[in-house]
Amino acid sequence: MKKIFLTVCFLTTGTTAMFAQKYMTRTGKIFFNATTPSSPEKIEGVNNEVANILDTKTGDIVFQVLIKSFKFEKELMTEHFNENYMESDKFPKSDFRGIIININDINFTKDGIYNAKVSGKMTIHGVTNQISETGTVSVKGNTAILKAKFSVKLHDYKIEVPNLVADKLSKEATIVLESELTKK
Secondary structure, eight states, X not given: OHHHHHHXXXXXXXXXXXXOOEEEEEEEEEEEEEEOTTOSSOOXXXXXXXXXXXXTTTOEEEEEEEGGGOEESSHHHHHHIIIIISOTTTSOEEEEEEEETTGGGOOTTSOEXXXXXXXXXXXXXXXXXEEEEEEEEEEETTEEEEEEEEEEEGXXXXXXXXXXXXXXXXXXXXXXXXXXXXXX
């Protein structure tokens, strides 16, 4: 009887783990734009090395970004971004840890585009804030493409914009996220 009980426990645990689906990538993309209308040049960068994991059973979602992986059109902008604004030697990573609130509305076994409501904590420049945003999850076979667009106020993350560049650098940055995850 004891052997049967242990066998049933083992099979149940294995079955539960089988249905917990995780999707992952290390090549997600974040586009950053802090250009003002009066700026003579675009203040925008892209990072193609975003790590992302999604647990489809719980809705838990994590994004991690190495700040030095952002690239700008001009090398001097990349240098200013890392040294003057993001202080990437002191704060090398940013991350988001949260949950897709409506995970049960997303059918990962059926191709389609689903609306997602996300809530969690975003850490940038050593400062953590609670955020809630919306986006989409596109399911196609064994991939899930996450997309979102939102704004971040720089002062909410203690990122200072000097008066000298206030007409060129917006105090609010637009963030566009696109991450193609593969089922693991």
